[in-house]
Amino acid sequence: DVLAVIHAKLHERITHADWAVLSKKEEVGVAKAYxxxxxxxxxxxxxxxxxxxxxxxxxxxxxxRFMGLEWVGDGGVRLITA
Structure with a gap:
């Protein structure tokens, strides 16, 4: 089920590499959300x-808020939220 996979992926811990690619503005936003x-x-x-x-x-x-999925690139999918 697609929604179950999205749910599971969104609850995974990030890695140091994930954090390293964020801009300072994104770091602040993610930290506030956390x-x-x-x-x-x-x-x-x-x-x-x-x-x-x-x-x-x-x-x-x-x-x-889940708004849908969008096909991008070579078989990639983008999560659309609001």
Whole structure:
């Protein structure tokens, strides 16, 4: 199921290489999204989320409404969010 794969991928932890390619502006946006996600978890879950680090979902920087998928390039797919 496509949606299950998207969900699983968005909850993967990022790598140091992923972080290294971000601009300073993107780093700030992702860090804010990470902090917001952790705080929204609340209670003991907040501690668990903070310990697990930045996840791919944080790259969406709050744009978490699924709008569709778009074919790009040679078989690539782009996630469209709002």
């Amino acid at each position: 902090t917001r996600r952790c705080k929204n978890a609340g209670g003991a879950r907040e501690t668990v989320e903070r310990a697990s680090g930045v996840r791919r979902v944080d790259y969406l920087m709050g744009r978490v």
